Amino acid sequence: MLRSRTNIKTPTVTSNVIGSNISHKMETKKLYHWNDIPEWQKDNHYIFSGYVKETLSYLECLRSLTYLHNESVNIYTHLLPGTVFFGGIFWFFEYYMEYFPSTTWQDQFAFSLFSFGAATALTLSSCFHCLKSHSECVATFGNKLDYLGIIILIITSMVSILYYSLIDLPGIRNFFWGLTMAFGAVCSVFSLNDRFRTNKWRPYRALMFVLFGLSGVFPIIAGWWILGGEEVFRRSDLWWVIAEGALYIFGAFLYAARVPERFAPGKFDIWGHSHQIFHVLVVIAACCHGRGLMGAYLYSHHYTIPSMLMA
Secondary structure, three states: OOOOOOOOOOOOOOOOHHHHHHHHHHHOOEEEHHOOOOHHHHHOOOOOOOOOOOOOOOHHHHHHHHOOOHHHHHHHHHHHHHHHHHHHHHHHHHOOOOOOOOOOHHHHHHHHHHHHHHHHOOOOOOOOHHHOOOOOOHHHHHHHHHHHHHHHHHHHHHHHHHHOOOOOOHHHHHHHHHHHHHHHHHHHHHEEEEEEEHHHHHHHHHHHHHHHHHHOOOOOOHHHHHOHHHHHHHHHHHHHHHHHHHHHHHHHHHHOOOOOOOHHOOOOOOOHHHHHHHHHHHHHHHHHHHHHHHHHHHHHHHHHHHHHOOO
């Protein structure tokens, strides 16, 4: 049974007894108002209530999984899908993929790499949102890991789909793999900078990850020039990849602009604020990539690899 969620602002009083009673009540309630939390916990001023105040206890952070607060949706929308993607590392090929005589360990590696990247990103994200109420230093460190998880997801997504898109052009494929790694390294350096996680940099964080994702346009252009547009679309199952990118960009826009809560402050504290929507769109986008990767695998073994063997 949840305790009362009534938000209480600390009044100015002259009685030590009354002040002590109020302080005791504020220390024992589970959820807090924006005015009640320390400055380091304040991130989105359009979310007024539902905060888990600084706990200084990992156990208390884990206990927050058992009741509803303004990070609950953020935690579970990535914790549960992250578990599924971890399972995909081991059983996706075993139960869901059609085998071909030409299927190799590289195919299994491509799918396992993407599943690992998605699982890592989602798990790091859910851990951060669960443990961020522990203390400022834990929140800062967890936030950096959260950003690194996004970078890992982008890298593994691009590397996996490029394997099939440019499977018969290993030189060009390896070049773009290296370019992806280089972009990822640059983004990682920024992500580990403490200044990068401040509210002032919020729009730039979103822009950096969007631009990193859009760098995937370069190998598409190269493939289009060499192979032709129709072949590139088929090899990459590109409509799914486009859908993936659109979902990421839309989610990043909502996250940076803090929509919809900026238009109705306090109305989306528990359900439906921008960070939650972004989390859901990230999961859907990852599923789109998985579907596109499956289509790329099938096309590769039905058409591309047989053509390579006949050449």
